[in-house]
Amino acid sequence: MTSSDAPKYPNAHLDRTAPLRIVLTGFMGAGKSSVGALLAQKLGWKFVDLDEEIVRAEQRSIAAIFESQGEAAFRELERLALARALAQSRIVLALGGGAMENAANLPLLTEEPDTLLLYLQAPLEVLVSRCELQQRTQPHAALRPVLANRAELEERFLRRAPLYQSAHWTVDTAGRSPDEIVQTILMQWTNIPRSR
Ligand code: S3P
16 A cells, blocks of 8 residues: 555544444535434434534624625635534534645544534536525525535635545435435435434
8 A cells, every 4th residue: 555545544444333423514505404314303413503602602694704804704714613623523514615635633533432424415417506495495595605605616616525535425416306315315324323
């Protein structure tokens, strides 16, 4: 094995058959929030949406944070919100699509034995059309400043793909409803301790 083949996250083999936290990652439009809320409901766990936690803590929208302080400041607020969220047990946590770009977040997500990181995967065109559909049908949904910059979108997607792939398990979401995705997760992880 060459050094480039060496596993990036050496503890990824840790047994996570009965996790106490399930974290959903993936690009914008992956379904992290809708799948996460449904999964939490089925388990009787708390659902935490990282973007909403930031908005609540800052009392401002994500678009307003990007506009007044820039992306780097948003990423720092995101890092702090993530550390707070991961201090809880029996939560399903939906990350923002860029949270894994912050190297400081990766060990918290991939190396903690009680934390299961699932990647909700779909091709970029599927993700973009889901976001556009959401914008048309839910005009009050939070604006995504990163989505507005179409020129950079593919580059971001390609840059993030290997980070998402470091998750413990990948679920293909294209053409599947949140309900079907939740069923797939629950069939794979049958030992998750339920609160109801
Ligand atoms: C972002 C994704 C958004 C939100 C912010 C930045 C990104 O979350 O965190 O607008 O960089 O991909 P969703 O993935 O939930 O849309």
